[in-house]
Amino acid sequence: MKKILLFLTAICCVFLLDSCKSKQSNYKTAYEEAKSNHGVEEEIIDEDEDIDEVLTEEEVSYESVKPEKVKPVSGENSSVLKKYSVVIGSFKNRTNAYNMKDRMVAEGYSPVVAENEYGMLRVIVTSFDSKADAARSRDSIKAKFKPNFQDAWLLERQY
Numbered sequence: 001m002k003k004i005l006l007f008l009t010a011i012c013c014v015f016l017l018d019s020c021k022s023k024q025s026n027y028k029t030a031y032e033e034a035k036s037n038h039g040v041e042e043e044i045i046d047e048d049e050d051i052d053e054v055l056t057e058e059e060v061s062y063e064s065v066k067p068e069k070v071k072p073v074s075g076e077n078s079s080v081l082k083k084y085s086v087v088i089g090s091f092k093n094r095t096n097a098y099n100m101k102d103r104m105v106a107e108g109y110s111p112v113v114a115e116n117e118y119g120m121l122r123v124i125v126t127s128f129d130s131k132a133d134a135a136r137s138r139d140s141i142k143a144k145f146k147p148n149f150q151d152a153w154l155l156e157r158q159y
Contacts, residue, residue: 065131065153067157067158068116068155073113073115076112080112083128084128084129084130085114086125086153086155087124087153087154088104090120090123092121097121098113100123104125111125112124125137125141138154
């Protein structure tokens with residue numbers, strides 16, 4: 001009797017553990033359902049098309065501009081940082097910041113890791129003297145890497 005009870009308990013445990021596994025199809029189904037509920041349509045961008053030229057002056061958004069004192073981390077090129085920068089990631093962990101930097105280098109960008117006065121590491125992918133140019137760059141990065149980097153923001157460098 002104890003063997004049967006032990007066997008049934010083991011089978012129940014296997015079924016319980018199997019049901020706890022995340023399944024990619026479940027995530028995809030939930031994503032598709034959420035997308036249809038919100039009326040979001042995917043935007044297809046022709047890779048040969050210059051994304052910066054797609055955005056007109058009226059379409060440039062200046063949302064999420066944050067003034068901050070930042071300095072490039074030791075070993076980074078400080079001449080790259082200008083008044084307005086596009087930040088695609090903020091980290092406390094150096095490894096995470098440099099992993100994102102390496103990813104953007106592989107994509108053909110010249111990112112810089114900078115640190116603010118609170119020790120947060122900002123991964124800056126582009127930097128401009130003009131706020132409008134920085135906003136266009138941020139919007140084109142959001143479009144190019146959609147659904148990633150949708151929380152990219154503009155940093156206004158304080159000196």
